[in-house]
Amino acid sequence: MIESKESPIHTNNxxxxxxxxxxxxxSNPPPSKLVAEFLTLLAPLCINDKVLVSARVTPxxxxxxxxxxxxxxxxxxxxxxxxxxxxxxxxxxxxxxxxTTAHGLTIKIEDKAGSFMICxxxxxxxxxxxxxxxIKKVFSILASxxxxxxxxxxxxxxxxxxxxxxxxxxEQLRTxxxxxxxxxxxxxxxxxxxxxxxxxMQLLGAKDKFEVLGHSFSDWVVSGEDRNHFLQKxxxxxxxxxxxxxxxxxxxxxxxxxxxxxxxxxxxxxIIEIQGIVRDITDRIKTERDLWAKNLELVEVNxxxxxxxxxxxxxxxxxxxxxxxxxxxxxxxxxxxxxKSNHATLHAYLETLHTAWKQASILxxxxxxxxxxxxxxxxxxxxxxxxxxxSDEGFQRIIAIVKNLKSFARIDQAEPFGSxxxxxxxxxxxMLARNELKYxxxxxxxxxHIQPIMAVGGEIxxxxxxxxxxxxxxxxxxxxxxxGRIVIRTIERKAIAVCEIEDNGPGIKDEIKKLVFDPFFTTxxxxxxxxxxxxxxxxxxxxxxxxxxxxxxxxxxxxxxxIELPYRQAEKAQS
Amino acid sequence: xxxxxxxxxxxxxxxPSSDLRVKVSAALKPxxxxxxxxxxxxxxxxxxxxxxxxxxxDQIGPGDSLIIxxxxxxxxxxxGIGCLTHILSVTTKRGISFSLYGMTIKVREVFSLLGFLDFxxxxxxxEINHD
Numbered sequence: 028m029i030e031s032k033e034s035p036i037h038t039n040n041x042x043x044x045x046x047x048x049x050x051x052x053x054s055n056p057p058p059s060k061l062v063a064e065f066l067t068l069l070a071p072l073c074i075n076d077k078v079l080v081s082a083r084v085t086p087x088x089x090x091x092x093x094x095x096x097x098x099x100x101x102x103x104x105x106x107x108x109x110x111x112x113x114x115x116x117x118x119x120x121x122x123x124x125x126x127t128t129a130h131g132l133t134i135k136i137e138d139k140a141g142s143f144m145i146c147x148x149x150x151x152x153x154x155x156x157x158x159x160x161x162i163k164k165v166f167s168i169l170a171s172x173x174x175x176x177x178x179x180x181x182x183x184x185x186x187x188x189x190x191x192x193x194x195x196x197x198e199q200l201r202t203x204x205x206x207x208x209x210x211x212x213x214x215x216x217x218x219x220x221x222x223x224x225x226x227x228m229q230l231l232g233a234k235d236k237f238e239v240l241g242h243s244f245s246d247w248v249v250s251g252e253d254r255n256h257f258l259q260k261x262x263x264x265x266x267x268x269x270x271x272x273x274x275x276x277x278x279x280x281x282x283x284x285x286x287x288x289x290x291x292x293x294x295x296x297x298i299i300e301i302q303g304i305v306r307d308i309t310d311r312i313k314t315e316r317d318l319w320a321k322n323l324e325l326v327e328v329n330x331x332x333x334x335x336x337x338x339x340x341x342x343x344x345x346x347x348x349x350x351x352x353x354x355x356x357x358x359x360x361x362x363x364x365x366x367k368s369n370h371a372t373l374h375a376y377l378e379t380l381h382t383a384w385k386q387a388s389i390l391x392x393x394x395x396x397x398x399x400x401x402x403x404x405x406x407x408x409x410x411x412x413x414x415x416x417x418s419d420e421g422f423q424r425i426i427a428i429v430k431n432l433k434s435f436a437r438i439d440q441a442e443p444f445g446s447x448x449x450x451x452x453x454x455x456x457x458m459l460a461r462n463e464l465k466y467x468x469x470x471x472x473x474x475x476h477i478q479p480i481m482a483v484g485g486e487i488x489x490x491x492x493x494x495x496x497x498x499x500x501x502x503x504x505x506x507x508x509x510x511g512r513i514v515i516r517t518i519e520r521k522a523i524a525v526c527e528i529e530d531n532g533p534g535i536k537d538e539i540k541k542l543v544f545d546p547f548f549t550t551x552x553x554x555x556x557x558x559x560x561x562x563x564x565x566x567x568x569x570x571x572x573x574x575x576x577x578x579x580x581x582x583x584x585x586x587x588x589x590i591e592l593p594y595r596q597a598e599k600a601q602s
Numbered sequence: 603x604x605x606x607x608x609x610x611x612x613x614x615x616x617x618p619s620s621d622l623r624v625k626v627s628a629a630l631k632p633x634x635x636x637x638x639x640x641x642x643x644x645x646x647x648x649x650x651x652x653x654x655x656x657x658x659x660d661q662i663g664p665g666d667s668l669i670i671x672x673x674x675x676x677x678x679x680x681x682g683i684g685c686l687t688h689i690l691s692v693t694t695k696r697g698i699s700f701s702l703y704g705m706t707i708k709v710r711e712v713f714s715l716l717g718f719l720d721f722x723x724x725x726x727x728x729e730i731n732h733d
Contacts, residue, residue, distance in 0.1 A: 249715070250708055256642070256677060269645050271679040273715060281715055283680065312680050316717045319687045323721055326694045579665050582633050 210305040216298045218244045232276035249273035283309045356432035367422050431559045447482040450474045456491035463499040468511045477519040481596045486567045493560040494528050494588050501532035526590040531583040622647040631729035634667025640674030643682035652685040664697035673704030701725045
């Protein structure tokens with residue numbers, strides 16, 4: 028009699044072979060071969076679904092069943108108690124736990140996938156001896172089949188486990204590869220792309236993988252030379268970290284990317300594959316660029332503010348000095364006027380007396396000589412002439428200072444803005460400075476043939492003359508045997524006319540650089556300079572002409588003055 | 603500035619085996635200091651170069667020039683450009699004239715593609731003191 032006691036034996040496909048076999052066994056006495064085949068049929072079922080399979084064998088009958096429940100406790104308990112009575116080596120070697128009872132035999136097999144159990148139940152309890160004999164008989168028939176089955180099952184089980192693990196791992200890797208937000212690619216030793224993910228396709232702008240696969244990576248970079256450099260690094264180090272590359276997309280645009288890659292090598296060191304991750308940093312770069320642009324703009328604005336602050340300070344200072352100068356000029360001018368006038372009259376009167384004294388010497392030479400010798404009049408008259416002459420010079424200097432002060436304070440200035448040829452101005456200034464230049468300095472002009480500018484010509488000439496004379500005096504003051512050199516250049520720079528006056532004099536010391544444009548500051552010996560020349564020049568160029576006047580140390584160790592004048596002046600400035 | 607000392611410092615930071623080569627010279631026209639770069643200016647080298655240039659800038663006075671020679675540089679990363687931009691910012695603050703000289707077409711292209719070309723002043727002529 029054949030029975031299928033347990034519920035899973037229904038229409039499930041997995042049980043179909045069992046049912047078929049059971050049906051067969053129901054109508055035919057089961058020879059040992061069939062039992063072996065039957066167990067073989069059960070094998071995959073037991074493994075995959077961890078089904079508890081039971082077969083009941085009695086000397087008279089065979090009972091087979093399958094269920095998913097644990098074996099009944101009383102069977103298991105008895106089975107273990109009687110286990111030592113059965114010597115069944117093949118199964119013991121197959122990592123199976125074998126137990127027998129007076130009523131049957133239990134084989135519990137464990138492996139990594141879980142455990143399943145084959146329960147072979149013998150006859151009724153009151154037929155224990157016969158049952159044991161029957162079990163032994165059955166197992167002697169089934170032994171080889173069960174043994175090979177168990178071995179095969181375990182191998183298959185292991186293989187399936189490994190395959191499953193591999194499959195899972197592969198799925199994880201595939202997901203990682205495909206879903207990564209960065210481009211991941213693999214190329215062969217010749218840098219031909221063999222694999223690329225979705226992010227890579229998007230990055231390159233490719234719609235079809237075959238647009239990319241089979242093509243050289245170099246086809247996608249802006250600079251093939253960079254790629255070669257990268258490959259050399261890979262070859263040398265085996266990896267490259269954060270290498271920046273410029274990729275070109277299918278639409279012609281470029282993407283700035285960061286690549287980290289490594290090579291897979293054979294034992295002999297030859298590269299089999301290059302695996303790389305590429306991150307698009309175009310947006311990051313754009314943000315950085317914008318930030319830098321703002322930063323540089325801020326620096327520029329800050330510098331302009333500082334310059335404006337200094338300029339304002341300078342203007343305030345100049346304005347104050349201008350007011351002071353105006354006051355001084357006014358106060359000095361009047362007394363100097365009548366002093367000069369009186370001095371001239373006095374000089375004329377002295378000339379008259381001098382003439383009278385000479386005529387007296389003709390009338391009475393002896394008396395004249397007596398008086399002259401007694402009072403040492405010859406010496407006195409000579410001294411009077413010298414004193415008058417020195418006083419004249421002194422007056423001239425006072426008048427010049429007052430004139431400069433007036434000029435500084437913009438008193439008595441009426442010359443208007445007009446078209447002015449800077450290069451002609453330089454030439455005429457050189458003519459005026461000829462006396463200062465001729466003994467010690469050679470002058471060369473490098474004119475850029477610039478367009479005329481709008482300026483007050485007389486004032487610009489005064490600036491040029493001041494700077495040229497200063498340069499000549501500085502060179503002469505060095506006392507060198509060889510002649511000095513002054514180079515004057517004119518350059519047209521956008522809306523600005525530039526004049527550079529370069530000398531090979533001693534240069535301006537760092538500690539006085541800030542004082543150079545200050546009124547009354549001079550390094551010349553007393554009597555040689557008023558200290559107003561450069562202050563006046565600064566005022567003319569910067570305040571009046573809205574230009575720029577600066578100086579720098581040149582390679583010869585001397586000074587180069589830079590005069591920058593705008594070609595056009597605003598109407599307000601001109602008026 | 604002691605050019606030899608600067609070169610010794612550069613030699614320590616960027617030995618011949620380094621991807622980046624740095625040589626300092628005195629420039630005659632425009633007057634100033636020339637720092638010639640060669641090789642490859644990548645992310646790692648950029649950090650070291652930035653430190654080096656910052657120290658160098660400290661020794662240059664307002665009104666003088668700092669020129670970076672790029673004619674032997676065959677690779678520049680965005681970090682390298684960032685390094686030069688930083689130095690541009692520092693020099694502008696200090697009133698030092700900062701220029702780039704001899705940029706290769708390839709390096710210029712990187713500057714251009716990244717949009718940093720307009721930030722810099724370029725000079726076409728340079729006279730170096732070879733003493």
